[in-house]
Amino acid sequence: MATVMHLNLRVDQTQYIPQIRQVPGYDYVHLVRKPEYMTDITLLNDKVYYLSEIFSPEDYVKKKHISLMHAHHGQLGLLLLPIKDKTKIPLVTSIRGRDATLANQPVGYSDNIKMLFDRGERFFPVCHYLAEKVAEWGCPLEKIRVLYGGVDLNQFVYRIPLQGDSQxxxxxxxxxxxxxxxxxxxxxxxxxxxxxxxxxxxxxxxxxxxxxxxxxxxxxxxxxxxxxxxxxxxxxxxxxxxxxxxxxxxxxxxxxxxxxxxxxxxxxxxxxxxxxxxxxxxxxxxxxxxxxxxxxxxxxxxxxxxxxxxxxxxxxxxxxxxxxxxxxxxxxFNLQKQLQKQAEYYDELLGG
Incomplete structure (x- = not known):
């Protein structure tokens, strides 16, 4: 089973945990930048590591059997580029709302994100609207794969709308x-x-x-x-x-x-x-x-x-x-269907 090294903003329930830990056919290493971003201790396990612990990228990916890297925001993709350069491991980056804008971005973000588009293998915008935005910024169309965020239908159970007089x-x-x-x-x-x-x-x-x-x-x-x-x-x-x-x-x-x-x-x-x-x-x-x-x-x-x-x-x-x-x-927008699509996108890169 191939292992994907993921980097996201925080370790908590709102931060795409299924897209890191439940992708069918793939194991994971879950990276977070600093201890203060480990915000939900119930999600801590022996596959969670800090980015600062990686002193030798080549040794790390060999030891952890990493086949692919996945950054869950544009800025995080930029943080993984040095590791990609040293290891030649493919890099995919999810694109979410602010990633496709200059809102509150650091100086030089526009140039840096274009560099990421050039050097990264795949980009997963969370909707077609954002796919069009990153294409306008220069991301090659052949690198773009829309990946919707999914809902766990077992957790969010359907019920008929309330028919009383409450408002x-x-x-x-x-x-x-x-x-x-x-x-x-x-x-x-x-x-x-x-x-x-x-x-x-x-x-x-x-x-x-x-x-x-x-x-x-x-x-x-x-x-x-x-x-x-x-x-x-x-x-x-x-x-x-x-x-x-x-x-x-x-x-x-x-x-x-x-x-x-x-x-x-x-x-x-x-x-x-x-x-x-x-x-x-x-x-x-x-x-x-x-x-x-x-x-x-x-x-x-x-x-x-x-x-x-x-x-x-x-x-x-x-x-x-x-x-x-x-x-x-x-x-x-079924979570299981979207996770399966995510696995298929990984397979494209790894020949699975």
Whole structure:
């Protein structure tokens, strides 16, 4: 069995653990840069190492029987290039939202990422939108393979949309500008007069926590609004089970940062939650407007408020949306299918 050496940002449940540890037919070595990035100790095992421990790349890859390297962000691909140069081991790099932008990137990133495109063997953008972006930057088309992030369908179990009179809206994601939470809060405020029993819960943590709390207080949302810190997957599933609608108002941030396709939308669709999102980045690859859910223009309070009102006023449409959404996940965003595709992409390089 071939072994792939993976480098990702952190060792925690949000950081692509299945794409590192569950690829069929492949063993793994899981690298992280520093001890402080070992954030979930339950994931620590004898295959986790620190990048700084590699003093002799040639000896290391021989000892660990490494056949392939996989960096899970563009910047991490750059960190593995010196090892590639010394060992001639093939390198693949996943491309996620910010990787295909200059948002908060270090000086020289554009030139360096083009060097990575030239020297790396394969690039796995997480949606076709990002594939087009890296192609525009100069990545050769023959090196690009789209690899969607998948959902564990055994973990996110489908249930028919709730048919009571509750009006609980849920959103989840890091509290950063591109997630659009401030737009959602303003849209929610606009519909409260018509739907006084509605509630909004946002799950996440990040640099915008205080501005979000301040906005909710300014709009006097009171008990209709909850902001929960980032929660484990099982708690997220519980919140999804209690929710009526899921809303992901993703948008391009002022610094140019964008999404790929948020995993929380896929998870909500898998569980049968009707979804409202935006025509942003790769999201239209996941949701066809008025088929698997409802999409609106990004960064638009009025359109989002209209969509919330439409969904809350047309509960009879929810089952149709939810059924189509679950089918889309099963067909194109099933974790097991995407892991098998990942293995096939590895096989291309290794002659498997």
């Amino acid at each position: 609980n809206i849920l959103s989840a994601g890091r509290l950063v500008e591109k997630k659009g939470h401030s737009i959602l809060i303003q849209a929610f405020h606009k519909i409260l007069d018509k739907f006084p029993k509605a509630s909004l819960t946002i799950i996440g943590s990040g640099m915008l926590e205080e501005p979000i709390r301040a906005l909710a207080a300014q709009l006097e949302l009171g008990d209709s609004f909850r902001l929960l810190e980032q929660v484990p997957k099982d708690r997220l599933q519980q919140e999804m089970a209690r929710a009526d609608l899921f809303c992901a108002p993703s948008m391009e941030a002022s610094n140019g940062d964008v999404e790929g396709i948020p995993n929380t939308i896929k998870e909500a669709m898998a569980t049968g939650l009707p979804v409202i999102s935006t025509f942003h980045a790769g999201i239209p690859e996941l949701i066809t407007h008025n088929k698997e859910g409802v999409l609106v223009k990004e960064n638009n309070v009025d359109e989002l408020a209209d969509a919330l009102e439409f969904m809350l006023s047309n509960r009879n449409k929810w089952k149709t949306y939810a059924t189509a959404a679950r089918l889309k996940i099963e067909q194109k």
